[in-house]
Amino acid sequence: MLREVTGIRYVTPLREGGSVPGVVEADDLGTYVVKFTGAAQGRKALIAEVVAGELARRLDLRVPDLVRFDFDPVIGLGEPDQEIQDLLKSSGGLNLGMDFLPGSLGFDPLVFGVDPVEAGRIVWFDALIGNVDRSWRNPNMLVWHKDLWLIDHGAALIWHHNWKTAHTASAKPYDAADHALARFSPDPVAAAAELAPRVTDALLTEVTALVPDEWLTDEPGFDTPDEVRRAYRELLLARAADIHERIRLAPQQEEKQPPPEWLRTWVEGKNAK
Template sequence: MLREVTGIRYVTPLREGGSVPGVVEADDLGTYVVKFVGAAQGRKALIAEVIAGELGRRLGLRVPELVRFDFDPVIGLGEPDQEIQDLMKASGGLNLGMDFLPGALGFDPLVFEVEPELAGRIIWFDALIGNVDRSWRNPNMLVWHKNVWLIDHGASLIWHHNWKSAAASSDRPYDASDHALARFGPDPAAAAAELAPMVTDELLTEVTALVPDEWLVDEPGFDSPDDVRAAYRELLLARAAGIHQRIRTEQAEKQKQPPPQWLRTWVEGKNAK
């Protein structure tokens, strides 16, 4: 089970994404970016965050710690935005928290360099989970202490929005031509040779078990939360075996433009600190 914390102070909303997560302090003295179950994307976005994030961590990729986050809307009464208030009121109880990385910079593929090996590993991982939200326009990666961290996996596992067509949907090619790391010479096949054997039924059983039952109940077509977990395992096992053969990595022309010198100098100064 994921570690559980309780929110004690609502700090501020983050308006960059459609789910409007919030920065919240917890009773363990930590600060978290909280994804709310009452957001428009609903509980499936949180399921995707848990499965994708914890799977990525077990494959050696950097993902901020995820926690079960108990949230009482009363701690956000000082928030003046009525829309945010409505979101919090709809999200009392169990939500998902991600460790807040203070001082992290948003990843820009025209500024930061990534080794081809790591680029290949991340692209293969994104193909495995069907992540459609890691483009060069919106990388959903942070640079913290000179390392790349992966965030925001709520848009992955897109087939779980329609389980009846999930098998056919998961067999489609993965278009990585606009991926934020396509410009760094990735080799998804080499990454697959290393990572695919790690994606076992045992590993996926461990990962899917971290999804709370209350986010899996009443799923149409399934009798129990464990049946839903089994469906995730089956699809991910099948994808791990051959998804590298269906990855398109032709680099988008717009990604080939070099960054301006002033921006490179600014980032070098930030990294030197």
């Protein structure tokens, strides 16, 4: 089970994301980015965050720590935006928190370099989970202490929004032409040789067990939360075996250009702090 914390102070909304997560302080003295069950994407986005995030962690990719986040809407009464107030009021109880990474920088493929091996591993992982939200327009990665961290997997596992067509949707190619790391010569085939054997039924059982029953109950077509967990395991296990054969990268990536001198100096200064 994920560690559980309780919110004690609502700090601010993060308006960059469509789900409008919030920065919230908790009773363990930590600060978290909280994704709420009352957001438009609902519990499916939180399930995707847990499954994708904890699978990434077990494949040695960097993701912020995840926690079960108990949220009382009373602590957000000072928020003046009525739309956000409505979101908070509809999200009382169990939500999902991600460790806030203070001082991190949003990843920009024109500024930061990425090792081709790491790029290949991330592209393969995104193909595995069907992540449609890691393009150069919206990388959903942070640079923290000079390392690359993966965030925001709520749009992954897109097939779980319609289980009746999940197998057909899961069998489609993964288009990585616009992936934020496509310009760094990723080799997803080599990544698959390393990572795919590690995606076992036992590993996926461990990961899916972390999804709270509350978010899996009453799923149409399933009688129990464990049946839903099995469906996630079966699809991910099948994808791990051959998704590398269905990844589409652009034939040629444009030559990487160095960042302007002023920006390079600024980034190096930030990373040195």
